[in-house]
Amino acid sequence: MIPVCEPLLTGKELEYVTDCLKTNWISSAGKYIAEFEKGFAAYCGSKHGITTTSGTTALHLALAALGIGKGDEVIIPTLTMAACAFSVIYTGAKPVLVDSEPETWNMDVAQIERKITPRTKAIMPVHIYGHPCDMDPIMDIARKHHLYIVEDAAEAHGATYKGKMAGGMGEVGCFSFYANKIITTGEGGIMVTNDEKVADRARRFKDQAFSRERRFLHTDIGFNYRMTNIQAAIGLAQLESIDRFVEMRRRNAQLYNKLLKGVSGITLPKEKKWAKNVYWMYCIVVEDDFGMSRDDLMACLRQKGVDTRTFFIPMHVQPAFKNMGLFEGEHYPVSEQLARKGLYLPSGSGLTEEQIKSVCEAVMEAKKSKGK
Numbered sequence: 227m228i229p230v231c232e233p234l235l236t237g238k239e240l241e242y243v244t245d246c247l248k249t250n251w252i253s254s255a256g257k258y259i260a261e262f263e264k265g266f267a268a269y270c271g272s273k274h275g276i277t278t279t280s281g282t283t284a285l286h287l288a289l290a291a292l293g294i295g296k297g298d299e300v301i302i303p304t305l306t307m308a309a310c311a312f313s314v315i316y317t318g319a320k321p322v323l324v325d326s327e328p329e330t331w332n333m334d335v336a337q338i339e340r341k342i343t344p345r346t347k348a349i350m351p352v353h354i355y356g357h358p359c360d361m362d363p364i365m366d367i368a369r370k371h372h373l374y375i376v377e378d379a380a381e382a383h384g385a386t387y388k389g390k391m392a393g394g395m396g397e398v399g400c401f402s403f404y405a406n407k408i409i410t411t412g413e414g415g416i417m418v419t420n421d422e423k424v425a426d427r428a429r430r431f432k433d434q435a436f437s438r439e440r441r442f443l444h445t446d447i448g449f450n451y452r453m454t455n456i457q458a459a460i461g462l463a464q465l466e467s468i469d470r471f472v473e474m475r476r477r478n479a480q481l482y483n484k485l486l487k488g489v490s491g492i493t494l495p496k497e498k499k500w501a502k503n504v505y506w507m508y509c510i511v512v513e514d515d516f517g518m519s520r521d522d523l524m525a526c527l528r529q530k531g532v533d534t535r536t537f538f539i540p541m542h543v544q545p546a547f548k549n550m551g552l553f554e555g556e557h558y559p560v561s562e563q564l565a566r567k568g569l570y571l572p573s574g575s576g577l578t579e580e581q582i583k584s585v586c587e588a589v590m591e592a593k594k595s596k597g598k
């Protein structure tokens with residue numbers, strides 16, 4: 227089976243982790259935390275990096291550090307990973323949805339403004355599947371309405387918008403280091419920001435909100451979102467390879483594009499002129515004239531030893547939110563279509579040319595077998 231995604235741990239991961247174990251620095255203090263935070267923030271062009279236990283907790287921490295809470299609203303795309311909506315709900319605020327736009331599958335900028343109310347505090351653009359959002363108009367809207375931007379760049383390490391790094395443009399940018407992301411720490415996340423006050427609050431909140439003056443005195447509700455030095459050791463080694471991983475992902479996507487461009491009935495991923503797509507996942511949309519449904523194609527590929535995944539299920543159809551009375555009667559046609567027709571092919575940085583060729587052959591064979 228060609229897996230959808232596997233991490234590559236071929237750098238100094240083992241050396242750095244061994245160093246943690248040998249020196250007893252296995253918890254959340256230690257030099258790898260400091261070096262990884264500094265290094266990753268610099269990579270994004272940001273002043274501060276605050277590591278967390280996951281991308282989800284990075285999003286929650288960012289919102290909490292910005293003071294978002296009960297009675298507030300945060301605008302997110304409906305086609306995203308549930309962590310976006312969850313993190314908003316953890317703060318007591320309400321997620322408000324917009325549809326995707328059909329080309330890049332990112333949040334449709336044209337729909338944001340009509341969702342703004344006096345309670346709106348932030349917009350959370352998600353750089354979906356590695357393609358950056360069109361940030362200039364989003365930043366204009368945010369400026370005009372005095373809203374924060376919390377970028378969810380969990381799928382977009384190294385992606386750029388007009389030369390600017392994904393995650394480095396909003397008040398805060400959040401990343402995940404789950405094993406299938408562009409770089410990994412096993413589990414883990416980070417938020418980056420240029421705002422010293424926000425960074426300060428985040429550092430305090432992630433560490434149980436201990437008061438600076440008197441330990442074990444708490445003036446705020448804190449969390450334990452501390453990454454371990456061992457995770458940061460893996461992260462630092464991964465960071466040393468990040469440029470190579472991004473290049474590998476882009477090269478894989480180019481080969482996929484070349485081999486699949488003649489196949490009718492599938493839409494390939496875009497890269498807008500202003501964007502550098504890191505192709506976290508190589509996504510295709512199986513159109514109705516392909517000859518078989520997305521689900522049938524996935525079953526067919528599985529039989530041929532090719533692992534795939536569907537696109538996300540939009541937030542407005544999730545029972546968890548329906549049960550809370552959220553998003554009742556809301557419809558987002560573009561996201562609904564994408565969720566029905568989208569899938570991703572094997573996308574790990576370490577895929578070989580041979581593997582990509584056999585994935586593409588499997589797609590074409592599937593089409594031939596049913597499509598006549």
Ligand SMILES: *Cc1c(COP(=O)(O)O)cnc(C)c1O
Binds near residue numbers: 282310414415
């Ligand atoms: C992976 C991901 C997250 C969550 O990251 P975890 O580390 O798994 O908590 C959040 N948002 C998006 C868009 C993601 O892809």
